[in-house]
């Protein structure tokens with residue numbers, strides 16, 4: 260497997276699982292959709308941006324990996340535009356019966372991306388089965404960083420698609436977390452997460468998965484993939500993350516005391 | 519308060535989260551902080567606290583670095 264990605268080629272990170280990352284060097288906010296292909300079916304997770312310089316890269320990579328008409332499902336793990344805005348651009352190329360799946364509380368927002376496909380709401384522990392029985396399980400991570408947020412577990416490859424959780428700020432197109440990733444992750448999540456309780460719940464759900472069926476990789480929507488051998492260290496680091504601190508800064512600036 | 523140490527830590531963090539080194543050096547320079555070719559602080563013109571305040575204002579042009587720097591400032595217990 261390569262150590263970095265480019266703007267032309269999807270990277271098969273596990274059998275039938277493709278990283279479709281788009282580098283965003285000026286903003287250090289790389290955008291990473293994923294594609295799962297199994298038999299005659301394909302699923303896109305967090306398809307990405309509507310900006311042409313992002314969408315065209317993603318579409319080009321999908322075309323290299325699969326006939327787009329095999330895409331039966333588009334999964335969005337929360338409502339943000341960096342992962343949902345591509346839905347209306349992608350859907351005309353997908354299977355005629357393509358469905359969009361989003362967490363229940365995100366559904367009312369996701370509809371406003373104005374696509375035609377049926378929008379299917381997901382709740383905790385819901386699953387999506389491929390025709391051959393492969394199953395994706397949806398694990399709600401409320402308030403991490405939005406009430407309608409989730410991660411997706413692929414039981415076949417033991418990959419967690421974590422969306423913003425375990426994301427990081429980097430302008431480099433590295434596939435896997437390197438020595439700077441702890442700071443890249445802290446710089447992003449320390450500011451974008453507001454609730455320690457929400458983070459702890461999400462981490463404990465992931466630890467249940469790790470102790471049960473196992474986690475082979477954590478694949479975030481920004482930053483770098485965390486491989487199995489690094490997952491315990493990153494779970495520990497995430498437990499020690501200080502989140503929601505912007506409130507403390509602004510409270511101190513404005514002379515506001517909070518409990 | 520060692521404002522120089524905070525400026526150094528903001529720079530060290532910045533170099534881990536952005537590849538836009540020219541823009542970063544220009545922002546530091548505009549804030550009265552000169553960097554050498556190896557991206558190390560050489561000279562801070564005037565008061566270090568004033569330079570840090572100016573840096574935080576000017577870093578809005580490179581949001582990812584400002585977001586990281588806010589956390590450095592918080593960890594140092596500073597309110598600017």
Ligand SMILES: [Fe+2]
Pocket residue numbers: 337339404423
């Ligand atoms: Fe988000």
Ligand SMILES: [Fe+2]
Pocket residue numbers: 339341342422423480481
């Ligand atoms: Fe995101």
